[in-house]
Amino acid sequence: xxxxxxxxxxxxxxxxxxxxxxxxxxxxxxxxxxxxxxxxxxxxxxxxxxxxxxxxxxxxxxxxxxxxxxxxxxxxxxxxxxxxxxxxxxxxxxxxxxxxxxxxxxxxxxxxxxxxxxxxxxxxxxxxxxxxxxxxxxxxxxxxxxxxxxxxxxxxxxxxxxxxxxxxxxxxxxxxxxxxxxxxxxxxxxxxxxxxxxxxxxxxxxxxxxxxxxxxxxxxxxxxxxxxxxxxxxxxxxxxxxxxxxxxxxxxxxxxxxxxxxxxxxxxxxxxxxxxxxxxxxxx
Amino acid sequence: xxxxxxxxxxxxxxxxxxxxxxxxxxxxxxxxxxxxxxxxxxxxxxxxxxxxxxxxxxxxxxxxxxxxxxxxxxxxxxxxxxxxxxxxxxxxxxxxxxxxxxxxxxxxxxxxxxxxxxxxxxxxxxxxxxxxxxxxxxxxxxxxxxxxxxxxxxxxxxxxxxxxxxxxxxxxxxxxxxxxxxxxxxxxxxxxxxxxxxxxxxxxxxxxxxxxxxxxxxxxxxxxxxxxxxxxxxxxxxxxxxxxxxxxxxxxxxxxxxxxxxxxxxxxxx
Numbered sequence: 001x002x003x004x005x006x007x008x009x010x011x012x013x014x015x016x017x018x019x020x021x022x023x024x025x026x027x028x029x030x031x032x033x034x035x036x037x038x039x040x041x042x043x044x045x046x047x048x049x050x051x052x053x054x055x056x057x058x059x060x061x062x063x064x065x066x067x068x069x070x071x072x073x074x075x076x077x078x079x080x081x082x083x084x085x086x087x088x089x090x091x092x093x094x095x096x097x098x099x100x101x102x103x104x105x106x107x108x109x110x111x112x113x114x115x116x117x118x119x120x121x122x123x124x125x126x127x128x129x130x131x132x133x134x135x136x137x138x139x140x141x142x143x144x145x146x147x148x149x150x151x152x153x154x155x156x157x158x159x160x161x162x163x164x165x166x167x168x169x170x171x172x173x174x175x176x177x178x179x180x181x182x183x184x185x186x187x188x189x190x191x192x193x194x195x196x197x198x199x200x201x202x203x204x205x206x207x208x209x210x211x212x213x214x215x216x217x218x219x220x221x222x223x224x225x226x227x228x229x230x231x232x233x234x235x236x237x238x239x240x241x242x243x244x245x246x247x248x249x250x251x252x253x254x255x256x257x258x259x260x261x262x263x264x265x266x267x268x269x270x271x272x273x274x275x276x277x278x279x280x281x282x283x284x
Numbered sequence: 285x286x287x288x289x290x291x292x293x294x295x296x297x298x299x300x301x302x303x304x305x306x307x308x309x310x311x312x313x314x315x316x317x318x319x320x321x322x323x324x325x326x327x328x329x330x331x332x333x334x335x336x337x338x339x340x341x342x343x344x345x346x347x348x349x350x351x352x353x354x355x356x357x358x359x360x361x362x363x364x365x366x367x368x369x370x371x372x373x374x375x376x377x378x379x380x381x382x383x384x385x386x387x388x389x390x391x392x393x394x395x396x397x398x399x400x401x402x403x404x405x406x407x408x409x410x411x412x413x414x415x416x417x418x419x420x421x422x423x424x425x426x427x428x429x430x431x432x433x434x435x436x437x438x439x440x441x442x443x444x445x446x447x448x449x450x451x452x453x454x455x456x457x458x459x460x461x462x463x464x465x466x467x468x469x470x471x472x473x474x475x476x477x478x479x480x481x482x483x484x485x486x487x488x489x490x491x492x493x494x495x496x497x498x499x500x501x502x503x504x505x506x507x508x509x510x511x512x513x514x515x516x517x518x519x520x521x522x523x524x525x526x527x528x529x530x531x532x533x534x535x536x537x538x539x540x541x542x543x544x545x546x547x548x549x550x551x552x553x554x
Contacts, residue, residue: 008458009379012369016429017388019366023426024392027400027407034406044410086302089295093287097299104303110529111310112487112503115522118510119309122316122324122519129312132326161306212394219396221490226510236398243402243494253406256399267394268387276386280375280434280441 028260035253042249052254061238061255068235069262071149071224072217075156076210079164082157083209087168088198092177098169105162113159117226120155121146124227147229155223156213163212171205172198174278204274211270215263235259310526316519324514335520344505345521351417352501352525355492356485359424363481364474366425367432371470374433375440389430397427397490405494415497423495424485431484432477439473479536483529 036048056062090098108116123129124145134140145151175198183193199206221236230237235255242252316324320332339345373379374386392400404423408415451465452458489503496504502525509518 004458005377006379009373009377009382012377013373013379013381013385014369015366016370016373016433017385019425019429020388020392023404023407023422024395024400027403030407030410031403042409082302085295086299089299093292093295094299097296101299101303105306107530107533108306108310110483110487110533111526112489112506112522114489114503114507114510115313115487115525116309118506118518118522119311119313121510122312122326123309127325129308129315129326136327158306158309215394216396219399221398222507236396239399239402243405249406252402256402259396259399263394263396264391267391271387271390271394276390277375277441280438 031253031256031260034249035257037250037253039250040248052248052250053258055251056254056258061235064233064235064238065255065258065262067232068218068220068259071153071156071232071234072214072220074153075160075217076164076214078153078157079160079213080168080206080210083161083164083168087165087172090165090169091172091175102166105165109162114222114226116159117155117222120158121226124151146227148231149228152224152228152231152234155227156217156220159220159223160213160216163216164209167205167209167212168202169205171202171209174205175201204278207270207274211267215267218263219259313519313522313526316516317523319516321516324516324519335516336524339517339520339524342517345517345524348500348502348505348521351496351499352486352503355417355420355424355501356482358421359428359485360478360482362421362425363429363432364478366429367436367477367481368467368470368474370429370433371436371440371473372466375437376445376466389433392426392430393434395427397488398493400426401491401494408495415495417496417499417501420492420496420499420501423491424488427488427491428481428484432481435477435480436470436473439470443469475536479533482532486529487525 030044033044035052036050037044037046037052038049039051056065086101090101094101121128125131126143130145131140131142134142179197179201180193183197188196219236221234221240224230224232224234224237236259239252239255239259242248242255246252315326315328317335318331318333319328320330320334321328370389373382374389401423404419404426405415408419413419447469448461448465451461456464487503488501489507492501492504493507500508502521506518506522506525509515
C-alpha cells in the first residue's frame with residue numbers, strides 16, 4: 001500500500017507540474033536570461049553584459065522600488081491592525097455571522113479589481129459620491145481625496161483585505177480555547193494573553209497573511225495608476241513602461257528579477273516556516 | 285475567558301462597518317451606471333437606463349463578453365481536472381517530493397501577476413507564439429490552477445483515508461477506487477474550485493493585460509477606458525460584468541441547496 005501511495009501521489013502531481021513548468025518556470029528563466037542581455041535587444045542571441053542592472057542605481061529606479069516596498073509595508077501593518085479584531089471575532093465570538101462575513105468578503109474577490117478601484121475613484125473624486133453629497137447637503141466642498149500617496153496605501157488596504165483576513169481567522173482558530181482559559185485562570189491580564197498566547201499560537205496565520213499582502217502589494221500596479229494618478233511611480237509601473245513604451249526588454253527584465261528576488265526570498269522564507277498540513281487541517 | 289456584552293456588540297458593529305466599506309465603491313459604480321448625464325457628478329440629478337441598452341447593442345461589448353467567456357470557460361474545465369489530481373498529490377498521498385510540490389503550487393499565487401504576464405509575453409515571443417486570447421488561457425491557468433488545487437485540497441484533507449483503504453482491501457483496483465470513492469468524495473470541492481476558477485478568470489485583469497495580444501477581455505477594456513478618461517459605458521459594463529458573476533453564484537448556490545435538500549429527503553426515506 002505504501003508503494004502504491006507513492007506512485008499514485010507522483011502521477012497525480014504530473015499534470016499541474018507540467019503546466020507550471022511550461023508556463024511559470026520557463027518564462028522566469030527567459031526573464032532571467034533577458035536581464036543580462038545588452039540594452040534594447042529582442043532576442044537572446046547576444047553577448048551578456050549585465051548593464052541593465054547598473055541602471056537601477058544610476059537612473060533612480062531604486063526610488064520606485066522603495067516606494068513599492070514602503071507602501072506595501074504600510075498597507076500590511078495597517079491591514080494587520082484592521083483585520084485582527086474582526087478575525088478574532090470571526091474565529092471566537094461570531095457564530096452564524098462568520099459565514100455571512102466570509103461569503104460577503106469572498107464575493108468582492110470575484111469583482112474585477114479595477115472595477116472596485118474605479119468605484120473608489122467615483123467615491124472619492126471631486127464631485128464624487130462623498131464630496132458631491134456633502135456639498136449638496138451640508139455645503140462642504142473640498143478637492144477630492146485622490147492622487148496622493150496615502151490613497152495608494154488605502155487602495156492596497158482595500159484590495160488585499162481578504163488576503164490578510166482569512167489567514168488570520170485560520171490562525172486564530174488554531175489557538176485552543178483551553179490555553180486562553182488557562183492563562184486567564186492563572187491571572188494573566190488581557191494584554192498578557194494577547195502577547196503570550198494569541199500572538200505566538202496564531203503565528204502561522206499571521207505569517208501567511210502578512211506575506212501575501214506584502215508580496216502582492218509590492219507588485220501591485222492598478223492602485224497607483226487608478227487612485228494615485230501616478231503621484232509616485234511604483235516598480236511594477238516602471239517594469240511595464242520599460243517593456244511597452246521603452247521597448248527595452250532587458251531593462252524590464254532586470255527590474256523584474258530584482259523585484260522577484262526580494263519577493264521570492266521573502267515568500268520562500270515564510271512558506272518554509274509554516275506547516276501547510278497543519279493549517280489546512282490534515283486529519284492523520 | 286468571557287467576552288462582555290458591550291465588546292460583543294462592538295465587534296458585530298465593526299463587522300457590519302467593514303462589509304459596508306467593502307461594498308461602498310460598488311454602490312458608487314451602481315449609481316454611476318444609471319446616471320443620465322454624459323459627465324458624472326454626484327448627487328445624480330436624472331436617472332436613466334439608456335447606457336445599458338447602448339452597452340448591450342455594442343458589438344465591441346459583445347466581442348469582449350465572448351472573449352472573456354471563452355477564456356473563463358476553458359480555464360475552468362482544465363483547472364478542475366488538473367486541480368483534482370493536484371489536490372490528491374498535495375493532501376492525500378504520501379510521496380517523496382510532496383513537500384517540494386506543495387511549495388511549487390504556492391509560488392505562483394505569491395507572484396506579482398503583472399510581472400508574470402510580462403514574463404509569459406517574452407516566453408511566447410521567444411518560442412514564436414503570437415499572443416491572442418488562447419495564450420491568455422495559459423496565463424490564467426498559471427495562477428488559477430494552483431488556487432483550484434488548494435480549494436480541492438481542503439476537501440481532500442478532511443476525508444477519511446480509511447474509506448479508500450477499505451475499498452482497496454475489498455479488492456477494488458486503483459482506478460475503481462478513484463472513480464467510486466475518491467471522486468465522489470471530492471466532488472463538492474471540485475465544483476467549488478470550478479466556480480472559483482470561472483469567477484477569478486472572468487474578473488482577472490493583470491494577467492490578461494499583456495497576454496491577450498490583439499484580443500481584449502472585459503476587465504482590460506474597462507481599464508483602458510478608465511485610464512483614457514471617463515466614459516458612461518465604463519460603470520455600465522462594469523455592472524454588467526458583476527451581474528454575470530452574481531447570477532452564476534446565485535445559480536450555483538440554488539443548485540447546491542436543491543441537491544442538498546433532495547439528498548436529505550432521500551436519506552430520510554431510507
